[in-house]
Amino acid sequence: MSKERITLNIDGQSVTVPPGTTLWDAAASLGIEIPALCHDPRLQPVGVCRLCVVDTGERNLAASCVRVCEAGMDVQTASGELEAHRRTLVELLLSDQPEQSMRERTTGDDALYALARRYGITDVRFPDGAADAPRGHDDSSPVIVVDHQACILCDRCVRACDEIQHNDVITRTGKGHTARIAFDLDQPMGESSCVSCGECVAACPTGALTHKALNGLRVEEGV
Amino acid sequence: MRLLKAMMALQAEEGAVTDAALQDLARQERVPLYRLQGLRSFFPVFRERASESRQLEVCRDVVCRMAAGGDPVKQAGELLAGRDDIQIRPVSCLGQCDRAPAAMLDHVPVRGDTAALRELAGGHGPTPMPVQPGSRAWPTDPYDSQDSQYATVGALAREGRPDDVIQALKDAGLRGLGGAAFPTGMKWDFTRRAAGETKYVICNADESEPGTFKDRMILEELPHLVIEGMLIGAWVIGARQGIIYLRHEYVQARQQLQAAIADAHHLGLLGPDAFGPDQGFELEVFVSPGGYIMGEETALLEALEDRRGEPRNKPPFPTTSGLRGQPTLINNVETFAAVPVICTRGADWWASQGAGEHKGLKFVSVSGDVAEPGVHCVPWGTTAREVLDRCGGIAGGRRLKAYSPGGASTSFLPPDKLDTPLDFEAMQSAGSALGTGAMVFVGEGRDLLDVTLAQLRFFRNESCGKCVPCRIGSHKAVEMVEQARRGASAVPPGSLEALHQTLARTSICGLGQVALLPLVDALRSFPDEPSLNPLRGEQA
Numbered sequence: 001m002s003k004e005r006i007t008l009n010i011d012g013q014s015v016t017v018p019p020g021t022t023l024w025d026a027a028a029s030l031g032i033e034i035p036a037l038c039h040d041p042r043l044q045p046v047g048v049c050r051l052c053v054v055d056t057g058e059r060n061l062a063a064s065c066v067r068v069c070e071a072g073m074d075v076q077t078a079s080g081e082l083e084a085h086r087r088t089l090v091e092l093l094l095s096d097q098p099e100q101s102m103r104e105r106t107t108g109d110d111a112l113y114a115l116a117r118r119y120g121i122t123d124v125r126f127p128d129g130a131a132d133a134p135r136g137h138d139d140s141s142p143v144i145v146v147d148h149q150a151c152i153l154c155d156r157c158v159r160a161c162d163e164i165q166h167n168d169v170i171t172r173t174g175k176g177h178t179a180r181i182a183f184d185l186d187q188p189m190g191e192s193s194c195v196s197c198g199e200c201v202a203a204c205p206t207g208a209l210t211h212k213a214l215n216g217l218r219v220e221e222g223v
Numbered sequence: 224m225r226l227l228k229a230m231m232a233l234q235a236e237e238g239a240v241t242d243a244a245l246q247d248l249a250r251q252e253r254v255p256l257y258r259l260q261g262l263r264s265f266f267p268v269f270r271e272r273a274s275e276s277r278q279l280e281v282c283r284d285v286v287c288r289m290a291a292g293g294d295p296v297k298q299a300g301e302l303l304a305g306r307d308d309i310q311i312r313p314v315s316c317l318g319q320c321d322r323a324p325a326a327m328l329d330h331v332p333v334r335g336d337t338a339a340l341r342e343l344a345g346g347h348g349p350t351p352m353p354v355q356p357g358s359r360a361w362p363t364d365p366y367d368s369q370d371s372q373y374a375t376v377g378a379l380a381r382e383g384r385p386d387d388v389i390q391a392l393k394d395a396g397l398r399g400l401g402g403a404a405f406p407t408g409m410k411w412d413f414t415r416r417a418a419g420e421t422k423y424v425i426c427n428a429d430e431s432e433p434g435t436f437k438d439r440m441i442l443e444e445l446p447h448l449v450i451e452g453m454l455i456g457a458w459v460i461g462a463r464q465g466i467i468y469l470r471h472e473y474v475q476a477r478q479q480l481q482a483a484i485a486d487a488h489h490l491g492l493l494g495p496d497a498f499g500p501d502q503g504f505e506l507e508v509f510v511s512p513g514g515y516i517m518g519e520e521t522a523l524l525e526a527l528e529d530r531r532g533e534p535r536n537k538p539p540f541p542t543t544s545g546l547r548g549q550p551t552l553i554n555n556v557e558t559f560a561a562v563p564v565i566c567t568r569g570a571d572w573w574a575s576q577g578a579g580e581h582k583g584l585k586f587v588s589v590s591g592d593v594a595e596p597g598v599h600c601v602p603w604g605t606t607a608r609e610v611l612d613r614c615g616g617i618a619g620g621r622r623l624k625a626y627s628p629g630g631a632s633t634s635f636l637p638p639d640k641l642d643t644p645l646d647f648e649a650m651q652s653a654g655s656a657l658g659t660g661a662m663v664f665v666g667e668g669r670d671l672l673d674v675t676l677a678q679l680r681f682f683r684n685e686s687c688g689k690c691v692p693c694r695i696g697s698h699k700a701v702e703m704v705e706q707a708r709r710g711a712s713a714v715p716p717g718s719l720e721a722l723h724q725t726l727a728r729t730s731i732c733g734l735g736q737v738a739l740l741p742l743v744d745a746l747r748s749f750p751d752e753p754s755l756n757p758l759r760g761e762q763a
Contacts, residue, residue: 046536048689048731050690050730051691053728053729060727060730067536068538084725085724085728088692088721088722088725089725092692093691096695125718126695126699126703127699127702127706129695132702152691153688153691168255168258170257171257171258171260171261172261173260173264174264175265175514175687175688176684176686176687176688176698177683177686177688177695177697178688182257182264183257184255184256185242185246185256185259185260
């Protein structure tokens with residue numbers, strides 16, 4: 001390991017970190033919490049939800065979960081502009097959410113709804129995607145229920161399945177706004193090679209992957 | 224490349240990539256099934272089931288829409304009603320905007336106009352796209368005969384110095400001609416100096432932005448310059464392997480390229496001793512399984528690594544960490560094709576080709592409501608008005624309403640900006656951008672909302688879906704504009720502008736960053752355009 005250290009400024013505070021440290025981790029070491037939905041410190045970061053964007057003074061904002069610290073950087077993690085973008089991103093995600101989040105209704109820890117409360121979002125400016133294009137449910141698995149409408153394509157289940165459990169079952173399928181998660185060659189979850197370990201449910205920040213029993217659905221015996 | 228090549232071969236041979244075929248492939252290649260599903264569902268060439276019917280792919284994008292005077296897909300459906308043996312599929316821009324409306328019948332480029340479709344409906348057709356005359360002389364080609372081709376790289380490899388080439392590109396002021404305008408000499412310098420055992424040189428021949436077709440023409444008529452530019456690039460940075468990433472719809476360009484590569488092999492310019500004994504260079508064409516986003520250089524790299532073509536977070540940039548994590552030089556077709564003449568005749572000669580203080584030559588694709596659409600090679604600094612004149616002005620003697628200087632990602636300008644010179648900075652000052660030099664002219668009488676909405680739909684259709692702002696934002700914007708246009712619901716004041724700002728600042732790549740730009744800018748630049756009134760909260 002190199003003994004080299006990198007010093008930069010985050011929200012006016014100086015911080016010194018080892019090379020390869022992300023801005024998100026460097027900020028966390030200062031006690032600064034940057035909102036994120038796709039990021040889970042146990043998983044390789046992907047920078048797709050864009051909520052953790054910060055201002056490095058460059059042309060575009062940088063996703064702090066993937067952006068690596070550079071010496072002399074001067075980073076802002078919160079500003080009027082950043083908060084406005086985060087609010088718009090949360091609103092975009094909310095516009096496609098089902099009427100009720102299965103996670104919010106059961107364990108009460110839906111991270112998207114927590115952000116909606118944080119930003120005080122009650123009205124959504126964007127057309128309702130849940131009413132126009134319902135994406136459907138998959139309750140074929142013995143213990144897990146999939147609500148595609150609640151999925152925000154954060155990739156956490158995909159990575160949890162690969163990186164933590166090494167089961168290699170879940171992918172994003174399709175492209176653009178019609179993309180969703182899928183199992184193996186787009187089989188129903190219960191007919192796929194899924195072993196019902198539950199890691200994806202633990203990793204999911206929304207109501208897309210939840211336990212059947214908590215939702216009052218019948219869990220098959222002998223699993 | 225292994226997985227995608229295997230899947231492309233299956234698609235070509237069987238007409239589909241079936242579940243059974245993927246199960247076999249997963250076993251052979253020892254990859255999980257989900258990975259193959261991710262690929263099959265992402266790239267538009269793949270089908271899950273083979274179809275018995277003939278496939279007519281109809282371009283739905285802006286220039287074809289203008290040429291058809293409405294939705295070309297709907298028109299094709301009407302004209303081919305009753306022909307159940309022909310399946311119509313809407314596709315994004317085919318890069319045939321000079322011959323709009325365009326289509327492909329069983330992967331052969333054909334005319335998509337009413338006459339051609341009637342012929343097809345009657346059982347005659349297809350009317351194949353006319354092949355361009357290949358004998359035009361272009362000012363960026365330093366060779367007057369086939370025998371003299373590749374003299375530049377030969378001389379460099381014998382007695383040249385890589386740093387001199389880099390200096391010449393810097394002095395010439397050459398910048399990336401695929402739209403991003405990054406200084407070419409600097410890119411070559413970074414890649415040459417980057418640490419890495421293996422280096423790659425890649426030509427981005429995935430031109431797919433509505434209005435852009437100049438690379439198709441260069442590949443068809445000047446493939447030797449593209450190959451030589453790549454050879455020079457490989458020699459400068461020390462690469463042993465080159466890849467031309469070509470969009471699959473460019474069928475004729477592919478034939479020309481393959482023939483030129485075979486010639487170069489025959490001449491010993493490619494192969495194990497390309498730059499001298501044991502200093503080999505191999506060049507191959509990788510045919511893209513489709514999608515505009517593949518032209519984003521890191522999405523292109525993902526595809527070459529057999530992953531879904533989703534752009535990477537940057538940095539790192541390909542110059543230091545590109546294909547398989549190695550330093551990679553990626554340039555556009557036109558950029559590579561400009562290198563031989565700059566090396567042969569010098570940076571001063573190149574600079575002198577521009578108009579006034581501008582340096583060099585630029586290929587422009589001209590389409591839309593012009594009398595004679597086509598590709599022209601013009602001095603940098605030529606004005607948009609001069610380009611329009613070269614193309615016979617607006618068809619039918621109409622007046623100009625608006626023009627887009629650079630492709631779907633660049634904003635439309637009003638007629639009073641027609642004297643703006645073709646130059647990155649000048650077009651930016653005028654309120655737009657030069658982009659790829661895809662000039663789309665719009666005549667009086669057109670509905671500017673229809674035109675800009677077509678551009679927005681293109682970006683929505685081609686979004687890879689990786690990041691939230693682009694995936695959801697582009698879709699919501701299309702819905703909001705369509706609803707306002709129908710009079711179903713008003714656009715909340717300022718909401719499109721705010722959405723554009725979020726996409727521009729937070730999207731991972733250029734697609735999301737520009738998706739709403741032409742529409743939002745049109746609201747500002749065309750305050751008197753009645754078709755845009757529904758977006759201003761006014762009656763149409």
